[in-house]
Amino acid sequence: MPLVPSSVVDTARPYVVGLSRIAIGLLFTCHGAASLFGVLGGAKGGGTVEALSWPGWYAAVIQLVGGALVTLGLGTRTAAVICSGSMAYAYFSVHQEHSLFPLxxxxxxxxxxxxxxLLVAATGPGALALDTLLPRRSTSAATEPATA
Incomplete structure (x- = not known):
């Protein structure tokens, strides 16, 4: 017999996903704020990234804006895919040249x-997301021809 009944797990799942999304998004947002504004310890070396510098400034903007969208649960899947891609780019273009292993x-x-x-993009926003408050567009309305 399982320690936790499956009905409890099924009820809690959207909230666990939502809280995880919020934590991941908030931490990602903090990285962007640190790099752009020098708060929370600033960028590496304690300062800020130079405006419009490639790739640091653009990465920081993606972190700040994308992280905020993920935190709020607004356009979650799209924002999470873009943020995930930016981190894959950072890993392969900056870090992997020094060694194969992340540690x-x-x-x-x-x-x-x-x-x-990427997990957030695959699982969706879960509970507590602003996306759930927005009205969904009907697919039948999108395919019907407009009448004048």
Whole structure:
């Protein structure tokens, strides 16, 4: 007999997914805020990234905006895919050239954010998301011809 009944697990699942999404998104947002505004310890070296510098500034904007969208649960899947891709890019373009393994090349945060955000994209926003408050467009209304 399982320790927790499946009905309890099924009831809790959307909330666990939602709370995980919020935690991942908030941590990702903090990275962007640190790099762009020098808060929370700032970017590496304690400062901020130079405006419009490639790829640091663009990565920080993706972290700030995408992380906020994931946190709020607004456009969650799209934002999470973009954020995950940016972390895959960061890992392969910055970290992997130093060593193959994330623990050795300093790429653990990039790898973990990449996979966590991909999981968010695959599972959806869960409970407590703003997306659930927005009205859904009907597919039949989108396929019907407009009448004048």
């Amino acid at each position: 050795q090349n300093g790429g653990e945060p990039s790898a973990l954010f990449c996979w966590a955000l």
